[in-house]
Amino acid sequence: MSQRIDAEQVRKVAKLARLQLTDSEIDEFTGQLGAILGYVEKMNELDTDGVEPLAHCLPIGNVFREDEIKPSLGTDRILANAPERDGSFFKVPKILDDNSAA
Amino acid sequence: MTLPDLTAIELREAIATRRISSAEAVAETFAQIDRLEPTVGAFLSLFRDEAAARAGDVDRRIAAGEPVGALAGVPVAVKDVLCTTFGATTCGSRMLERFHSPYDATAIRRLLNADAVIVGKTNMDEFAMGSSTENSALGRTVNPWAPDRVPGGSSGGSAAAVAARLCPVALGSDTGGSIRQPASFCGVVGLKPTYGRVSRYGLIAYGSSLDQIGPFGRTVADVALLLSVIAGHDPADSTSVDENVAPIADYLDGLDEPVEGLRIGVAPAFNAGAEPSVRAALEAALDVYRSAGAQIVEIDMPHLDYAIAAYYVIATAEASSNLSRYDGVHYGYRTPDPADYVEVYTKSREEAFGQEVKRRIMLGTYALSSGYYDAYYLKALKVRNLIRGDFVRAFEKCDAIVMPVAPTTAFKIGEKVDDPLKMYLGDIYTISANLAGIPGISVPCGLDENSLPIGLQVLTPAFSEAKLLRIARMYEAATDWHTKKPAMVQ
Numbered sequence: 017m018s019q020r021i022d023a024e025q026v027r028k029v030a031k032l033a034r035l036q037l038t039d040s041e042i043d044e045f046t047g048q049l050g051a052i053l054g055y056v057e058k059m060n061e062l063d064t065d066g067v068e069p070l071a072h073c074l075p076i077g078n079v080f081r082e083d084e085i086k087p088s089l090g091t092d093r094i095l096a097n098a099p100e101r102d103g104s105f106f107k108v109p110k111i112l113d114d115n116s117a118a
Numbered sequence: 119m120t121l122p123d124l125t126a127i128e129l130r131e132a133i134a135t136r137r138i139s140s141a142e143a144v145a146e147t148f149a150q151i152d153r154l155e156p157t158v159g160a161f162l163s164l165f166r167d168e169a170a171a172r173a174g175d176v177d178r179r180i181a182a183g184e185p186v187g188a189l190a191g192v193p194v195a196v197k198d199v200l201c202t203t204f205g206a207t208t209c210g211s212r213m214l215e216r217f218h219s220p221y222d223a224t225a226i227r228r229l230l231n232a233d234a235v236i237v238g239k240t241n242m243d244e245f246a247m248g249s250s251t252e253n254s255a256l257g258r259t260v261n262p263w264a265p266d267r268v269p270g271g272s273s274g275g276s277a278a279a280v281a282a283r284l285c286p287v288a289l290g291s292d293t294g295g296s297i298r299q300p301a302s303f304c305g306v307v308g309l310k311p312t313y314g315r316v317s318r319y320g321l322i323a324y325g326s327s328l329d330q331i332g333p334f335g336r337t338v339a340d341v342a343l344l345l346s347v348i349a350g351h352d353p354a355d356s357t358s359v360d361e362n363v364a365p366i367a368d369y370l371d372g373l374d375e376p377v378e379g380l381r382i383g384v385a386p387a388f389n390a391g392a393e394p395s396v397r398a399a400l401e402a403a404l405d406v407y408r409s410a411g412a413q414i415v416e417i418d419m420p421h422l423d424y425a426i427a428a429y430y431v432i433a434t435a436e437a438s439s440n441l442s443r444y445d446g447v448h449y450g451y452r453t454p455d456p457a458d459y460v461e462v463y464t465k466s467r468e469e470a471f472g473q474e475v476k477r478r479i480m481l482g483t484y485a486l487s488s489g490y491y492d493a494y495y496l497k498a499l500k501v502r503n504l505i506r507g508d509f510v511r512a513f514e515k516c517d518a519i520v521m522p523v524a525p526t527t528a529f530k531i532g533e534k535v536d537d538p539l540k541m542y543l544g545d546i547y548t549i550s551a552n553l554a555g556i557p558g559i560s561v562p563c564g565l566d567e568n569s570l571p572i573g574l575q576v577l578t579p580a581f582s583e584a585k586l587l588r589i590a591r592m593y594e595a596a597t598d599w600h601t602k603k604p605a606m607v608q
Contacts, residue, residue, distance in 0.1 A: 021484070033438060033483040034445075035476055036464035044473075045480055051539050052481060056427045059497050062504065069499030070506060072327055072357075073555030074314055074580060079356040093220040099452030106447050109459045 020053045021046060121146040122283035122607070126192045126340045127370075129286055133191040136180060140173035140191025144235055147193040151237070151284050154606060159259045160269075160279035162198045163205045164238040169193070172235045179233075187232035188347055194229055195279045195288040198239040199246055200331070201320035202226055209322045210244040210254040210272075213450045213470040223320020224355065225289060225331045225348045232347045237285055240275030244472045245441065246296055246324045248272050249544055252535055253474045260531065261303060262604040263570055267528040270300030273334070277304040280334045283607045287344050288334045293325045294429055295523070295548025297332045298560040302523035302573025305562045305602060307590070308334045309341045312580045313555035314359035315366075316345075317352030323440040325433035328552040337600060338561065338591045342369035345583060364581035376592050377585060380412040383516030385419040391546065392522040399564030399572040400522055406596050407520070417512040417519065421504040422550050428505065429549045430542055431485045431498035438482030441475070477538060506554045513579045518589050522547050523560045523573035547575060557583050559590045562599040571602070 026046045030037045037045065091104050100107040121143060124132065132138045148166055155161060176191040201207045201219035208214045222230070229236060243253035251259045251274025259274045261267040262282040269278040273290030277300035280288050290297040292310035301308025309332045316331045323329060333344030349366045352358045382404065389400060404414055446452040446466030453465035471479070485494035512519055524544055534541040551558040556577055563574035574593065578586040594600055 025484075026480070029480055029484045029487065032487060033479050034442070034460075034463040034467055035471070035479065036461070036468040037476070038468075041473075041476070045477060048477060048538055049481060049484065052430065052542070053484075053494075055539055055542075056431055056494065056498075059424055059427045059431075059501050062421070062424060062501060064497060064500035064504070067500040067503050069496055070503035071499055073502075073506060073553065074312075074359070076357060081353070089220050096220065097217055097449035099446060099450070108447055108462055109456055111459045 020050045122150045124286060125337050126189065126286040126335060126343055130188070130190055130192050133176070134180060134186070140176045140235060141170065143191060144169050144173040144193055144237065147237055147285055154282050154284060157260065157265060157606065158262055158278050158282045158284065159257050160240055160275040160282065160284055161195070161238040162208055162210070162241050162257050162275070165205060165236060168204055169235050169237050176233050176235070187234070188343065189229065189232040189234035192234055192287070193237045193285045194234040195238050195240050195276055195285045196226065196229070196236055197242050197273050197276050197288070197290045199242060199291050199322045200226055200289065201322065202236070202239065205239060207322070208256055209246070210242045210256055211470065211472070211475070212255045213444050215256065215451070217449055219320070221320060224317035224352045226320065228348050240273070240279055240288060242275055243272035244475050245322070245437070246272040246291055246293055247437070247474050247478050249295070249299060249541055250529070250534065251275060251300070252531065253472055255472050261528045262606055263305060264528065264568070266530055267570070268303065268531055270303030270528060272296040274300045276334050277301050277306055277308065280304070280306045280336060281604060286335065287340050289331060289344070289348070290334055291321055291329060291331050292552065293328045294433060294552050295545050297334065298523050298548050298558055298573065298575060299545070301334060301560040303528040303571065305571030305604070306334055306336055307338055307341045307559065307561055307600065308332065309345060309559045310551060310557060311345060311349065311583055312557045314357050315557070315581065315583065316348050317350070317355040317358045319352055319354040325436040326440060327436060328433060338587055338594050339370060339373055341559070342373055342587045345369050359581070367584050369584055369587055372584070373587055373591050374595070375588060376410060377517065377588050380407070380410070380518070380589065381415050381516040382407050382412050383415050383417040383512050383519040385417050385422070385519070385521065388419050388422050389521055392525045395527070395564070395566035396522045396525065396572055400520070400574065403520065403563045403574045403593060406593055410592050410596060415516045417515055419508045419512060421501065421508045424501050425505055425550045425553060426542055426546055428498040428501040429545070429553060430481065431494050432502060432553070434478040434482030435485050435495050436482070438479045438486060441479055444470070474538065502553045505550055509550070509554045509556060517578065518586065519577045521575050521577070523575040524548070527566045527568070527570035527572055551577055556580050557586050559586055561590050561593055562602065563593070563597070564599060565602065
């Protein structure tokens with residue numbers, strides 16, 4: 017099978033997906049994604065000129081409702097699952113750090 | 119007949135007329151779970167105390183002559199993809215191993231409002247991504263018919279629980295066949311309703327334009343009963359359909375009435391890919407429908423061969439977006455020692471997601487990335503429209519389409535884990551219904567040479583569940599495959 021995606025592209029996609037993959041995962045995914053994409057390209061056998069893309073299978077319209085105040089879950093229940101919290105805040109490592117340029 | 123063999127309908131009748139109490143039914147359910155669960159591994163969590171308390175409450179209300187719901191006192195299992203305020207909601211993932219939902223899914227609320235007794239949450243492929251339940255990070259489920267084989271997936275725990283008589287009915291979810299295929303592999307009935315029929319509120323998202331919650335049971339009637347309980351519009355899910363547009367029904371009403379003038383569509387070329395035992399069972403099923411007066415119509419579905427290709431672009435694209443919420447910040451797993459805030463994301467996700475989830479996130483991210491969007495994602499959406507068109511044209515010629523659920527019966531544990539593409543190709547017969555949004559059901563229709571169950575799939579147009587269930591019931595009423603039991607419960 018021709019090389020549809022190389023290790024460098026896989027690294028780039030992993031960065032976009034915020035996944036810190038190991039080198040062996042990069043290798044594994046390069047082969048597997050290549051095979052899957054090769055199969056997916058079967059779609060090119062179909063002429064889709066003039067075919068509308070279908071994002072949603074049933075007719076659907078916007079749903080409006082009155083803008084009313086209703087009870088919500090509240091801070092404590094929302095924060096109960098936080099890996100780390102500080103009072104009524106989610107806690108994360110310092111963001112303004114020279115080493116953290118994304 | 120022992121209590122675990124009773125259907126949900128028989129059980130609710132027995133409880134309502136006080137021939138047995140819900141407390142006894144629940145105690146017997148847990149006795150059966152204690153006997154078989156060490157082998158089957160259907161559950162990720164069990165609610166012994168809560169279930170006993172709810173059963174006692176239902177019994178008291180029945181004794182006092184108070185009104186009770188449609189599932190009063192009946193034990194039900196639910197796939198761990200549905201948010202519950204009791205127990206953890208793990209989705210089969212280390213990412214959510216200790217997640218406790220602050221709210222209940224609407225389908226869970228509706229079960230509880232119907233006075234069902236939820237006994238536990240069932241195992242599944244991580245984030246519902248898989249066809250064998252082998253991708254669960256938290257448990258291993260086997261097929262009750264052959265413990266060296268997979269139960270199917272991703273709702274493998276729910277299918278196995280119903281097949282092993284650990285409970286009469288269960289809920290699952292189906293994004294590309296995750297209810298119908300395990301139902302087929304485990305010899306039970308499984309229904310994927312029309313997209314929009316059941317609220318997805320509280321269903322942990324995988325592919326949001328494809329996901330749908332649905333029931334498992336050992337009979338078509340039990341599945342109809344469960345659908346009646348969970349179906350309906352929900353203001354919390356704007357894609358759940360307006361009941362003025364598509365009314366819901368009591369799906370038990372008229373279930374036994376055969377459909378007059380029934381036309382069954384079959385696409386022989388498409389079905390030729392199934393293994394011989396599956397094709398033979400399908401042919402025999404068509405004879406059953408012929409004997410019931412149905413006309414068999416040949417249909418052409420030229421685009422279904424492209425369904426897997428389109429699905430694995432669309433579903434993974436949606437998944438890559440949906441799963442970006444797992445960031446190690448708001449809930450779920452966080453890596454213990456991040457060097458900086460970026461590592462909170464990248465290492466948390468690397469450490470807590472399994473291989474199949476990472477693979478699908480990667481594939482979806484790639485398909486949506488700059489330079490590839492048109493070639494993959496946009497192309498897949500156009501192919502999706504062509505597939506939908508195949509169904510629209512077919513349903514002009516027939517009332518229902520019958521086809522296999524899967525090309526094979528249950529495969530061996532470990533057989534396909536190293537070859538993701540091979541695993542995906544097994545989804546060929548189920549995926550189109552999700553892409554087209556239509557309902558589909560799997561009904562037991564045979565046993566292969568290894569005594570493994572074979573499922574018959576019936577598909578009908580959107581929002582015609584009442585008719586779909588009646589057509590499935592016509593088959594069930596004329597055959598006894600649904601009464602066959604795995605050796606472990608003989």
